[in-house]
Amino acid sequence: NAGVTQTPKFRILKIGQSMTLQCTQDMNHNYMYWYRQDPGMGLKLIYYSVGAGITDKGEVPNGYNVSRSTTEDFPLRLELAAPSQTSVYFCASSPTLRGRDTQYFGPGTRLTVL
Amino acid sequence: LAKTTQPISMDSYEGQEVNITCSHNNIATNDYITWYQQFPSQGPRFIIQGYKTKVTNEVASLFIPADRKSSTLSLPRVSLSDTAVYYCLVGGGNNDMRFGAGTRLTV
Structure with a gap:
């Protein structure tokens, strides 16, 4: 199992640009999350x-x-990038409620908005 | 929403036992207590979870007193590789858990 994978690892955006951060998990988890x-x-x-x-x-x-069309994928969309969105983004998944169960995190996407 | 309070940082030496205490005075009846470890440039990694009394796994122990208003993560015989940020989370539902700033442990 690859666990939780995220792409890209790094990205630089200009103010006002858009992008989608991809997240995929192969553990058949129902619950997925995006953090910054x-x-x-x-x-x-x-x-x-x-x-x-x-x-x-x-x-x-x-x-x-965000959207969730399949169990495996949970993409995060930034429509109009702003400097305040400069951050590291982590995707995670868990088999049941995150308070009661382990969350598995991806490696993160480092986003810089200039 | 259960708020947690942890020390900002701790220092230790290799081979020592490290205890990190987390306060959560308004923990709810159905809340669990979970600890995560995060290394630089990586996502957090689950360490241990408990509801009451003591839980032990191959990595750590978690001590929870009867009133559940605090918990203590115990790391036996730490090594350099245990240098990380440790987060205490309290909650039981999807949207009622928050990561604080964590405790930065330096070995």
Whole structure:
């Protein structure tokens, strides 16, 4: 099993550009999450999904969109990139509720918006 | 939403036991306590989870007193490779857990 994979590893965007961060898991987990981590800080939940077709906002959803058409994939979309979105983005998955079960994290995508 | 409080940083030497305490005064009845470890440039990795009393696995032990308002992660005989940030999370649902700044352990 590859676990949780994320692409790309690094990306530089100009203000106003758009991009999609890809996340795929091969563990057949129902629950998937997107977090962002600013330097020296903990992770903040952006969006999560409890299954294909079902998504909901987390703590910091503004400026982002998600979709979940399959169990395996959970892409994160940035429509109009802003410098405040410079961060490291982590995708995670868990078999059941994240409070009751292990979350498995991907390696992260380091995004810089200039 | 259960708020957690941890020390910002701790230092230790190789071979010592390290105990990191997390306070969570308003923990709810159905909340679990989970600890993650994060190395630089990597995603967090699950260490241990518990509900009450003591839990032990091959990596660490988790001590939870009867009132559950705090918990202590114990790392036996740390090595240089244990240098990382350790996060304490409390929760039981999808949107009610938050990562704090964590405890930066330097061995």
